[in-house]
Amino acid sequence: MTEEEASKFTDTVQGAFTGIGADLKIDNGSVVVVSPIKGSPADRAGLQPRDVLLTVNGDSLQGMTLGEAVAKIRGPKGTKAKLKVLRPGVNAPIELELVRDRIDLETVHGQIDKDGIGRLSINQFTFDTPKQFETELKALEEQGLKSLVIDVRNNPGGVLQAALLVAQTFVPEGKPLMYYEYRDGQKKPELSGGNEDGSKAYPIFVLVNKGSASAAEVLAGALKQSAGAVLVGETTYGKGVVQSSYDEELGDGSLVKLTISKWLLPDGTWIGKKGIEPDVPVTQPAYFLATKLPRDHELKLDSTGGEIENLQQILKGVGFPADREDGYFSKDTETAVKSFQRQHELGITGIVDEKTAEKLEATLYEQTLQNPDADTQWQAALRKAREKLGIAS
Structure with missing residues (x-):
C-alpha cells in the first residue's frame, strides 16, 4: 500500500x-464484499457478503x-457512492445509492433483559475492542448476568x-484458542491465558451468519470448541488465513x-472457504436481504423482474404482504402498496415512486430490521438461553 492507502488502512483498524x-x-x-x-x-x-462491486x-x-x-x-461524510453490484444468483446487476458516513467507533454494544x-x-475487531468488551461485560455482570449471547453477525x-x-475471557487457561499452520506444515498453538477471576461459568451462545469472517470466526470457533459455547445462525464466511502488516520496516x-499462515480451529480443522457450521441452524426471513429500491424510475402494475421481487419482500417485511413474491407486480401488489401509502399519508397511487421507496426502506429498517422480535436468529438464541436456565419462554 502507498502511504495514502496505508493511512486509510490504519484508520480502519483503529476503528x-x-x-x-x-x-x-x-x-x-x-472487488468482493x-x-x-x-x-x-x-x-x-x-x-x-459475496456481492461483487462492479462500479x-x-x-x-x-x-x-x-x-x-x-x-x-x-469519501467525505454526506457524499454519495452509487454502486453497481453483481449478486450471486441474480441475473442483472443491482444499483445501490449509499451516503457515506463516519463509521461507529464503538465496536461493542451491550444490553440485558x-x-x-x-x-x-x-x-468489528479494532485495537480498542477488548477494552470495550471488558467494560460492557462488567456492566452486564453487575446487573445480574446469567447467560450471555455474543453477536458477531456481519462482523x-x-x-x-x-x-x-x-x-480468553471465557476459555480456561492453557486451552487452545486456535492454531497457526505455516507453509512447511508446522503448527503452533495460541493458548488461552484465562481470565483473572475464573468466574465466567454462565452459558454462552454466539450468533453467526455468512458475514461473520476472519477474526470473528476465530472467536466463534474458540468459544465453541474450548469454552462450550453454542453457535446459532448460519454457516460463517470461511476466511482461514492470517495477515500481518509491515510498515515501520x-x-x-x-x-x-x-499472508503469513493459515489458522485452524482448536481441533485442527481449517475452515478456509468452508466456514463454521452453527450448532443451531437458523436463517433470517428473506426481507432481511432486501436491497434499496430504485430512484430513477417507478415500479408499477405489470412490471416484472428482480426489483419487483425485492419490493414484494420489503412489503412483507413492513406488514403489507402481496399475494406473490415472484417478481410480477400484480393487482394485489398494487393494493398492498396503496395500503402502505395510506397508512403513511403518501399519495395513494399504487406506484412506488421516490417518496414511497424512501418510506418503505426507512420503515423496514427502523420497525423490522432493528426490531429484536423480528430477528429470528436472536429469538432462537434467546430461547436456547432460557431453556438452559430453565426459564419458560
Whole structure:
C-alpha cells in the first residue's frame, strides 16, 4: 500500500474512518464484499457478503488493487457512492445509492433483559475492542448476568489479537484458542491465558451468519470448541488465513500486508472457504436481504423482474404482504402498496415512486430490521438461553 492507502488502512483498524462501512477483498480481479458493518450505510442499503462491486459513481473497479478500490469507494461524510453490484444468483446487476458516513467507533454494544440474559454485539475487531468488551461485560455482570449471547453477525473481522483477547475471557487457561499452520506444515498453538477471576461459568451462545469472517470466526470457533459455547445462525464466511502488516520496516509511510499462515480451529480443522457450521441452524426471513429500491424510475402494475421481487419482500417485511413474491407486480401488489401509502399519508397511487421507496426502506429498517422480535436468529438464541436456565419462554 502507498502511504495514502496505508493511512486509510490504519484508520480502519483503529476503528475510525469515513466511508460506506464494508469489509472488502479482491477475488480474481473483482472487488468482493466480505461483510457490511452492522448499522453502516452498506448495511442499511442491503449490501450482502459475496456481492461483487462492479462500479462506483460510474467508475469501474475491475482490475484494481484493494487499496485503489477502497480509495475510490471512500469519501467525505454526506457524499454519495452509487454502486453497481453483481449478486450471486441474480441475473442483472443491482444499483445501490449509499451516503457515506463516519463509521461507529464503538465496536461493542451491550444490553440485558429481565431474565438476566445479556447480549454483546461486536461489529468489528479494532485495537480498542477488548477494552470495550471488558467494560460492557462488567456492566452486564453487575446487573445480574446469567447467560450471555455474543453477536458477531456481519462482523468482517479485523485485528486478530483483539479477538483472541476477547476469547480468553471465557476459555480456561492453557486451552487452545486456535492454531497457526505455516507453509512447511508446522503448527503452533495460541493458548488461552484465562481470565483473572475464573468466574465466567454462565452459558454462552454466539450468533453467526455468512458475514461473520476472519477474526470473528476465530472467536466463534474458540468459544465453541474450548469454552462450550453454542453457535446459532448460519454457516460463517470461511476466511482461514492470517495477515500481518509491515510498515515501520519500510520507513516511507507505505505498508505491506502479507499472508503469513493459515489458522485452524482448536481441533485442527481449517475452515478456509468452508466456514463454521452453527450448532443451531437458523436463517433470517428473506426481507432481511432486501436491497434499496430504485430512484430513477417507478415500479408499477405489470412490471416484472428482480426489483419487483425485492419490493414484494420489503412489503412483507413492513406488514403489507402481496399475494406473490415472484417478481410480477400484480393487482394485489398494487393494493398492498396503496395500503402502505395510506397508512403513511403518501399519495395513494399504487406506484412506488421516490417518496414511497424512501418510506418503505426507512420503515423496514427502523420497525423490522432493528426490531429484536423480528430477528429470528436472536429469538432462537434467546430461547436456547432460557431453556438452559430453565426459564419458560
